[in-house]
Structure formats: structure tokens, C-alpha cells
Amino acid sequence: MAQRVVPGAVWRDTSGKVIQAHGGGVTPEGAYWYWFGEDRSQDLPKERRAVHVYRSRDLMTWEDRGRALEMGEPAEYVAQYGTDWQLERPKVFVAAPGSKHRYVMYVHLDAAYKAAEVGVAVADRMEGPYTLVKHFRPLGEESRDIGQFVDDDGTNYLIFEARPTKGFFIAKLSADALEVVEKTAFVPAPLEGGAVVRTGGLYFCIGSHMTGWKPNPDVYATAKSLAGPWSTFQNLAPPEMNTYGGQSAELLKVAGRDGRPDAVIFIGDIWKPQALWDSRYLWMPLQVRNGAMMLPKPEPWSIDVNTGAVKIFHTAEGVTE
Template sequence: MNMKLWLGTCLMFLSTIVQAQTKSTIYPGAIWQDNEGNHIQAHGGGIIKLGKDYYWYGEQRAKGLDTGYRYVSCYKSRDLVNWEFKGNALQLSDPENLGNRWVLERPKVFYNKKTKTYVMYFHLDDARYRFARVGVATSKKPEGPFEYAHSFRPLGKESRDIGQFIDDDGTPYLIFESRPTKGFFIASLTADYLNVDKKVCLVQAPLEGGAIVNYNGLYYAIGSALTGWRPNPNKYATAKSLSGPWSAFKDIAPPEANTYGSQSTMMVKVVGSKKTTVLFLADQWKPAQQWDSRYLWMPLEIGNGKLRLPKPSPFSLNVKTGETQLLH
């Protein structure tokens, strides 16, 4: 066989294999495999975009982990569908003498362009949820390793579930639920991102799992009621400014559906050449089998002050155009 013809045939064959392995559809509630064929372990996580790459950080809940440590995983993607496992970005032993069954939950990572540092925030607690602080770790690489820096109570308040929001102008904010105040705070970060600077708003609603997006000049906030691992009807409110005032909270889906068995984690805005899509990212927790917890991602129906989470259905996503298509 002619060498050029042989090489061309090989390239076509390899291209066919790559295309066959590349997924284009997200299946809410199904096992989501990474590039190694393993169930993605990024629970309670957060996603940031750096250039053309998305990084997904979350709680590593795989079987067989050393129970003396807590782990935060890191995945990388160009299309939000196919994810490459980059390893555990953080492996941390008890940093504050919290005792057995200490807690590290809902990790979120910010990138500080001025200091060229990746700053990870997470809910840090003891087994009885009385420590109620934010933990901070830093790295010079997005995939880590992250090194523990310190913990604190933002604004001097108890902090449990945390969320992150990066506005269109790049300004970073921490969202945190504070049980005694019966609401969740939005706080700006200091210049080095290692602490909070000031309170932007206290949204006086007893909600956790706070997620915020800026869509067409209006802010939308989603939260989950305080029912522990049990799913509940998540709700949303709107405001023209992060500082409020915020509208009354309304259901994002039929209340009897309990957010289709999930809890809000964050919203991701995909700005494409043809459309801007907002994705709702949520966890379907399995507390007795945490390694088998699933993810419910769906494009939201959003605009003009209204927000609706459609019934989960497989969908395709094109991050270049911003378009999605439900595959019933």
C-alpha cells in the first residue's frame, strides 16, 4: 500500500475512534463518566472558565479513600460535556483539630489574575456542624496541589453551605448561608481573595445552596430550603443589583417535584455566538452511598424576571454557539 494512503487511512481510523469516544449529550441523573471511564466525583462543586477551558472542582467521594483525609477533585473540559480527570487538587488532613468525621464541603475556586493564584474556598466544619467556618487553600496551578492557608467566619458570621459568583466584570463574590441570621449573605472578596471584604447583601430567606447569575442585566438567585440531604422545592428571586432589594422567592419547578430530587449548586452562563444559555447545576445526593450521587444539569428557561427549570431530559450543548437541544 502506498505510504501516504496508509497514513491517511490510519488518521481516518483514529479520528473515527476519537469521535466515537467524544460525547455530545448530557444525561441528567445518569452516571457521568470522565475520560478514564470512571463516574465523575465532583459533588457540591464549582466551575470556572479559564480561557477556553472549564475546570470543575468538587467533593471527591469515591470508594476506598483514606478516611483520615478529605479530597477535592479537579476535572477539565472544553465543552462542558467531556471531562478529563486532572487528579485530586486538594488532599487535606484535619486542619483545625476538628475530630472524627470532620467536614469539607462545597469547594469553589477563584483565580486571582493580579497574584496569579488559584484560591479555593470550602465549608469547613466538625461532625456536629458547630465550627461553621470557611476554609481557604491556594495553588499556582489550576489542578493543584492546593495548600491549606487558614479558616475564618466571614463577616464574623457562622458559615455553612457556600457558593461562588463571578460577575460579568470579573468581580468575585462569596455566598454563604448563616443559620442564626436565617438568610444567606453575599460578600465581596479582598484584593488577594484570601478573605471577604464587606457585606454586599443579606438575603433574608432561610435558604442554602445559594447560586447567582447575571442575565441581561438582572440578577437571579436560587436557593434550597434547609432540609439536610432531603430534596425540596428550590426557589428563585431577582434583583437589579446584588445589594437588592430582592423580589419574593418563587418555585423554579412544580413544588411536588422537589426540584426533581436535586439541590442547587450553581448556575453557569454559556455565552455563545448565537445564544446565551444558563445551565442549572445541582446534586442528586445519596447520603448512604455518596460515591453514587448524581448530577442534574439542565438549561434554564430564563428572562424578563422569570426562571423555570424544565423536567430533566437529555440535551446536547454547543458551547461555541451557546445553543442547546432537548433530546426527548
């Protein structure tokens, strides 16, 4: 049977274990794609937080590479906020050649949802282990949900939601990816789960309304320049479907070849707040045509990462997963 992704199903790695990579992001390098996400395993001690990493050659089958980051609450958080802390939405950037650390992980680091910072961890190998080196508010603003974007010229950008501003920022990182150096755009929309992709000569940004763990209709906007101006937001899927139960985490582009357009994959989470370890993944190729973007009904699918060719296994073809 051909390999395929079944959105919303239990997704297991090559050893048969359930994948723990929630709120995550995918970073390509060499022959592999690396998927980093929150490890919500039940056996993880309550005082610890971890980021798990998996790698794949085809985006469909994933090999467990262990915990890339595991840590306890920063002492300064304990002193100021107590022991209610969060480490969420990890995203890994590849720094410019010659940087002190080649791989830089950004996370939403928080305590009682009052610190509202990013944490920065570094490693000399993509798979880690990563070490937290600092945490701060980027551009002096609160930062909650974060996302990553790497433009076609290789420039790294951090996306972060700043709740008091009722919008989110797209900010350029330094060449070594350790600093948030300048605001590229501010998108004045009160959204979280922000993600950006460039395809077909346009930039697309998506986000989720602020309803906590409860799904809602994700929306998207477009711009000819990353700096904007951005169009008005439109629904990514029929609004009554509430993004098919998912929430955005990243937009992953697989370059199209042999005359094919780029494939853009919606990477999202179907959260189960009472059983986070069993939260599922909503990965689905988007339909992008004539400046419009749509998340179709989730169905099993496969992809050829060498060409960007996507195949959807419609129920009419006998697929019942």
C-alpha cells in the same frame, strides 16, 4: 453519536471512571472549563477529605486531572471538636493578575457542624495541588453551604449561608481573593445551596430549603442590583417535583453569541446519603424569559459553548436514556 449530558445518569470521565465532583463548581479559564467537587470515593480513608478536579472544552466530556486538594483534619479541630469533620462545596476563584497566588479555593470547613467556617486554599496552577492556608468565619458570621459568583466585570463574590441569621450573604472578595472584605447583600431567606447568576440585565439567586439530604422545591428571586432589593422567592420547578430530586450547587452562564441569549445551566446534586460515592448530578439548562426562571423536566441535552446554543433531546425524538 453526539456528545450529550444525561441528567441523573452515571456520568463518567474520558477514561471511563465515574466522576467524583459532588457539591462543586465550574471555573472557566482559557480553552477549558474546570469542575471542582467533593471526592466521595469509597477508597478514600475516612480520616481524609479530598477535592477532585476535571477539565472540559465542551462541558459535556470531562478529563480527570486528579485530586486538587487532599488533607486531614486540622489539628485545632481535633482538639476542640473530635474527629467528626467536613470539607464540602469547593469553589475556585481566579485572583487578580499580580496576586501572590493566582488560584484560590474556598470550601465549607467544619467539625461536628459546630465550627461553621470557610477554609481557604491556594495554588499556582488551576489544577493544583492546593494548600490550605487559613480558615475563619467570613464577616464574623457562621458559614455553612457556600457558593461562588463572578460578575461580568470580573469581581469575585462568596455566597454563604449563616444559619443564626436565617439568611445568606453575598460578600465581595479582595482582589487577591484571600479575604472576604465586605457584605454586598444579605438575603433574608433561610436557604442553603445558594447560587447567583447575572443574565438579561437581572441578577438571579437560587437556594434550597433546609431539609438535609432530602430534596425539596428550590426557589429563586431576582434583583436589578446585586445589593438588592431582592424580589420574593418563587418556585424554580413545580413544587411537587422537589427539584426533580436535586439540590442547587451553582448557576453556570455560557455567554450567548450570534444573537442568542445566554445559556444558564443549573448545576445540582442528587444526593444518596447512604452511598455518597454514587450520588448523581443534575445539570440542566434553565429557561430564562421575561425575568422568570424555570428548571424544566430533566432530559438529555447538548451545548455549543462557543455560541451558547442548547439542544434538548426530547423523548419524542426517540431518546430513551
